[in-house]
Amino acid sequence: MPQEEHINVRYVAGLARLTLTPEEEATYATQLDSILHYVAQLDNVDVSQVPEHTLEEGGCDFTRPDIARAPQSLESALLNAPRRSGDQFLVPKVVE
Amino acid sequence: MLHTQPIATLRQLLTSREISPADLLRSVESSIAETDSAIGAYLQRDFPTALAEAEKADLTQPLGGIPIGIKDIINVNGQPLTCGSKILAGKFTSPYDATVITRLRAAGAIPFGKLNMDEFAMGSSTENSALQVTRNPRDLTRVPGGSSGGSAAAVAAGTAVATLGTDTGGSIRQPASFCGIVGLKPSYGRVSRYGCTAYASSLDQIGPMTRSVADAALLLQAIAGPDPADSTCRRDPVPDFSAALTGDIKGLRIGLPDEYFGEGIDPEVRAAVDRAIQLLEGAGAELHRVSLPHTGSAIATYYIIATAEASANLARFDGIRYGHRCENPENLLDLYNRSRAEGFGPEVKRRIILGTYVLSSGYYDAYYRKAQKVRHLIRQDFARAFEKVDVLLGPTCPTPAFKFGAHTSDPLQMYLADIYTIAANLAGLCGLSLPCGQTVPTPGTPALPIGLQLLAPALGEATLLHAAHATEQALR
Numbered sequence: 001m002p003q004e005e006h007i008n009v010r011y012v013a014g015l016a017r018l019t020l021t022p023e024e025e026a027t028y029a030t031q032l033d034s035i036l037h038y039v040a041q042l043d044n045v046d047v048s049q050v051p052e053h054t055l056e057e058g059g060c061d062f063t064r065p066d067i068a069r070a071p072q073s074l075e076s077a078l079l080n081a082p083r084r085s086g087d088q089f090l091v092p093k094v095v096e
Numbered sequence: 097m098l099h100t101q102p103i104a105t106l107r108q109l110l111t112s113r114e115i116s117p118a119d120l121l122r123s124v125e126s127s128i129a130e131t132d133s134a135i136g137a138y139l140q141r142d143f144p145t146a147l148a149e150a151e152k153a154d155l156t157q158p159l160g161g162i163p164i165g166i167k168d169i170i171n172v173n174g175q176p177l178t179c180g181s182k183i184l185a186g187k188f189t190s191p192y193d194a195t196v197i198t199r200l201r202a203a204g205a206i207p208f209g210k211l212n213m214d215e216f217a218m219g220s221s222t223e224n225s226a227l228q229v230t231r232n233p234r235d236l237t238r239v240p241g242g243s244s245g246g247s248a249a250a251v252a253a254g255t256a257v258a259t260l261g262t263d264t265g266g267s268i269r270q271p272a273s274f275c276g277i278v279g280l281k282p283s284y285g286r287v288s289r290y291g292c293t294a295y296a297s298s299l300d301q302i303g304p305m306t307r308s309v310a311d312a313a314l315l316l317q318a319i320a321g322p323d324p325a326d327s328t329c330r331r332d333p334v335p336d337f338s339a340a341l342t343g344d345i346k347g348l349r350i351g352l353p354d355e356y357f358g359e360g361i362d363p364e365v366r367a368a369v370d371r372a373i374q375l376l377e378g379a380g381a382e383l384h385r386v387s388l389p390h391t392g393s394a395i396a397t398y399y400i401i402a403t404a405e406a407s408a409n410l411a412r413f414d415g416i417r418y419g420h421r422c423e424n425p426e427n428l429l430d431l432y433n434r435s436r437a438e439g440f441g442p443e444v445k446r447r448i449i450l451g452t453y454v455l456s457s458g459y460y461d462a463y464y465r466k467a468q469k470v471r472h473l474i475r476q477d478f479a480r481a482f483e484k485v486d487v488l489l490g491p492t493c494p495t496p497a498f499k500f501g502a503h504t505s506d507p508l509q510m511y512l513a514d515i516y517t518i519a520a521n522l523a524g525l526c527g528l529s530l531p532c533g534q535t536v537p538t539p540g541t542p543a544l545p546i547g548l549q550l551l552a553p554a555l556g557e558a559t560l561l562h563a564a565h566a567t568e569q570a571l572r
Contacts, residue, residue, distance in 0.1 A: 007453055016407060016452040017414070017429075018445055019437040027442075032450055034508055039396040039463070047469035062331055064324035076191040080418035091416055092425050 194291020266517025273547025
């Protein structure tokens with residue numbers, strides 16, 4: 001694992017769509033470095049014999065018959081909208 | 097108190113009309129009024145609606161007239177849902193019932209209240225709830241465990257007949273251990289998660305938290321089974337769990353993993369578990385030493401996989417369709433960034449950032465792919481052990497309940513306390529914690545519960561409950 005690097009908290013938080021305060025950035029940098037240092041112990045585990053297909057094992061994925069069912073009602077879907085306009089979610093202008 | 101009787105007893109009283117479902121609900125309501133201000137288990141309850149449902153309760157059904165408390169991560173139609181987070185509190189009303197709620201209702205049960213939890217089920221003490229403090233009923237200066245701390249505390253405090261919790265890395269079993277109750281994490285795929293807010297989708301399960309193994313069997317019977325609305329829910333038939341509770345443990349092969357009795361275990365926890373082992377051997381169980389050599393890698397593996405999945409699952413909280421939206425966003429990106437920053441608490445942000453990092457370009461192979469491969473080795477450890485034994489036994493947690501604030505400044509120390517519970521989620525097993533003793537009281541510290549954990553292979557809940565029931569009997 002790339003132990004020589006420190007996590008760039010501001011950059012990763014941006015990817016995660018989170019604005020952080022400078023204090024949060026400093027706290028998370030310390031804490032996440034400590035956690036990543038701990039996680040690096042996995043470097044010592046030999047996985048050379050583990051096949052790639054195991055990445056999907058253990059999950060179950062069952063499909064149901066393709067039968068139409070009543071959808072969620074419009075009012076129910078909009079019930080928790082932070083802002084709405086008629087039958088639509090209201091969001092800031094996207095095209096600048 | 098009436099409602100602290102076993103569910104089987106309550107059912108007899110209900111079907112013989114000695115009590116009514118409304119009597120039972122009022123008993124729960126008055127106990128909450130008396131004690132929950134000190135405990136803080138409940139986030140909300142709706143007794144008027146529950147009493148109306150009680151009037152119509154079908155007493156012929158297996159849980160007819162039994163009120164059940166629900167961890168506030170599970171949707172109950174028309175009720176607020178918070179997940180212990182500011183991002184949802186006061187801003188979200190469930191538009192439908194989760195499958196487990198539909199099934200509880202079909203079994204005659206009455207969901208009446210929602211229970212506190214670590215925010216989005218991320219935590220081991222319920223200290224990460226953004227909404228209120230929940231205290232351990234056995235010692236109010238200590239945490240109830242987490243993340244299903246409210247569900248455990250309500251049962252332990254006698255303010256619920258039984259509750260539902262969720263378990264992603266131990267979040268049913270650890271609070272059950274800390275509060276001195278029974279908590280069962282079903283196998284991956286045994287219980288539908290439809291309507292349960294997702295934290296880590298390859299690990300999450302819903303399960304019962306109760307006063308006895310028999311009560312846990314009754315609740316699991318009601319909620320288990322295939323669900324067309326959850327493609328990860330297995331189609332295997334559901335056995336009669338109560339029929340498995342014979343009490344006869346002769347010939348049952350119990351594995352004692354060397355790694356679960358090593359350094360770091362509190363001497364009183366060790367002594368209580370050792371005593372239970374002796375009693376089980378005396379009752380006719382066969383004991384076998386086994387090894388789970390990758391146990392030491394489980395926490396590191398978990399905190400890569402769980403946070404990766406969490407970072408994806410919690411992307412849905414974006415301030416657009418539901419939940420908190422920041423004031424006066426400059427543009428769409430500002431709306432996302434500030435709504436999430438204002439709504440999520442510190443532990444959730446920490447895990448989202450970690451999960452985003454381990455999935456990001458250039459790091460995926462080093463972290464996520466590697467962790468999935470180690471997860472395979474952890475599964476193999478259990479598969480080899482279960483070739484020789486029927487169940488595994490050890491402590492649920494290395495220590496009894498800890499004090500508030502003991503681990504809040506160092507999240508890694510909090511994570512390390514989940515050493516015995518986390519591997520079962522990675523391997524998809526079922527597991528159960530039941531009380532096996534308590535610490536010796538000292539001046540200023542009352543006796544604290546100690547939990548014993550049993551693990552069984554995937555879909556082995558009948559064996560798990562059989563072993564747990566026999567253990568419960570042996571300890572009496």
